[in-house]
Amino acid sequence: MLIQRSPNGIELPYSSEITPRAVFESRRGFIKQLALGSISSAALLEMAARDAHAQGGGNPKLPAKLNPAYSAMDKQTPYKDATTYNNFYEFGTDKSEPAQNAHTLRTHPWTVTIEGEVKKPMTLDLDALLKLAPLEERIYRLRCVEGWSMVIPWTGYSLSEIIKKVEPTSNAKYVEFISLADKSQMPGVGSRVLNWPYVEGLRIDEANHPLTLLTLGMYGETLANQNGAPVRIVTPWKYGFKSAKSIVKIRFVKEQPRTSWSLSAPNEYGFYSNVNPDVDHPRWSQGSERRIGEDGFLSRKRKTLMFNGYSDVAPMYAGMDLKKYY
Numbered sequence: 001m002l003i004q005r006s007p008n009g010i011e012l013p014y015s016s017e018i019t020p021r022a023v024f025e026s027r028r029g030f031i032k033q034l035a036l037g038s039i040s041s042a043a044l045l046e047m048a049a050r051d052a053h054a055q056g057g058g059n060p061k062l063p064a065k066l067n068p069a070y071s072a073m074d075k076q077t078p079y080k081d082a083t084t085y086n087n088f089y090e091f092g093t094d095k096s097e098p099a100q101n102a103h104t105l106r107t108h109p110w111t112v113t114i115e116g117e118v119k120k121p122m123t124l125d126l127d128a129l130l131k132l133a134p135l136e137e138r139i140y141r142l143r144c145v146e147g148w149s150m151v152i153p154w155t156g157y158s159l160s161e162i163i164k165k166v167e168p169t170s171n172a173k174y175v176e177f178i179s180l181a182d183k184s185q186m187p188g189v190g191s192r193v194l195n196w197p198y199v200e201g202l203r204i205d206e207a208n209h210p211l212t213l214l215t216l217g218m219y220g221e222t223l224a225n226q227n228g229a230p231v232r233i234v235t236p237w238k239y240g241f242k243s244a245k246s247i248v249k250i251r252f253v254k255e256q257p258r259t260s261w262s263l264s265a266p267n268e269y270g271f272y273s274n275v276n277p278d279v280d281h282p283r284w285s286q287g288s289e290r291r292i293g294e295d296g297f298l299s300r301k302r303k304t305l306m307f308n309g310y311s312d313v314a315p316m317y318a319g320m321d322l323k324k325y326y
Ligand SMILES: Nc1nc2c(c(=O)[nH]1)N[C@H]1C(S)=C(S)[C@@H](COP(=O)(O)O)O[C@H]1N2
Pocket: 082, 085, 086, 087, 088, 089, 090, 142, 143, 144, 145, 150, 179, 198, 226, 227, 228, 239, 240, 241, 242, 243, 244, 245, 246
C-alpha cells in the first residue's frame, strides 16, 4: 500500500506521482521472477490487473478476486482509451460523445426488473445486485463489429447467478436486455438512428454460459457512465453491440427478441453476431482488427479469431450454419 505523509502528518490519498515508480519497481522484480520461471500466468494476470487499476478513473473502488480461468493474457487497453472511444448511441454517435455527454446519466438510485417467463420475477436495486454473488474480475477482449477491439478488466459475476434465482419456466427460450431510454438524461434518445430503448438478446443457453458477465465495474472501480454504468452485460465472444449498457430490464421470452441493431439493418447485424472472421460484414471484412491504443488509426494489425478466441462456446453452435445465423 502506498501512503504518503504530508508535512502535518495527514495521510495523503494514493498519489499519481508515485504510481509510475511503484509500477516500474514491481515490474522489474516481476520480470526477474519470470526469467527464473518462478511465476505463474495467474500471477502475471494479477500483476497486469493491478497496473490497470493504478490508472483508474477516480470512481469508487470495487474489490474483486481475479478469475484467471476467464481472463485474457493480452495487454490491457489504457483506461483513458477505454473511456473516451465508445459506442453508446444514447449519448451521441461519435466515439468521443459518450465521454463528453454521459455525466448527465443518473446511476443512483437504479433498479433492474427481471420478468417474463420466470417463476420468481424480481426487481433488484444496485445493493442487491452487488451482493447477489461474489464479484470476480475478468479480463475480456471486446471486438466491435466495426473492426476495432479492446482488452478490459471487468468486474461482475456470471449472469447465470441471477438466472438461477428467478427460476425460468420451460417457455424461457431467449433473454432480452433493455437499456434505459430517458431523453432527459440521454441526449441521443431524441435521434432516429436506432429504435429506443436499446434492446439486445441472447438464446437462453448463451445467457447461461459462464462467460456471460453481469458487469458492475471496470479497472477495479464502478463502471464509467460511458461504459454502461451502473450495470451492463458483456458477452466477449460476440460483437460488442450484443453487450447492452445501462440495463433496466431483463426479460425471459419465448420468441427470439427483435433487437435494435437487427431491426435497423437486418442484412448487416444478425441476432447471433458471434465474432467470425469467415463471415464478412456486407460492407467490410471481419478478418482482422485494430487494437485501440496500440495499432495505428488505419491499421488492422491483428487477425480476428473465431468467437473472438473464446472457443469454449463452440459446442453451443454445433450443427448451425453460422453463415446463415450470423
Ligand atoms: N445501450 C447501449 N448499449 C451498447 C451500445 C449502445 O449504443 N447503447 N453500443 C454497443 C457497441 S456497438 C459496443 S462496441 C459496446 C462498446 O462498449 P464499451 O464502450 O464499453 O467499449 O457497447 C455496446 N452496448
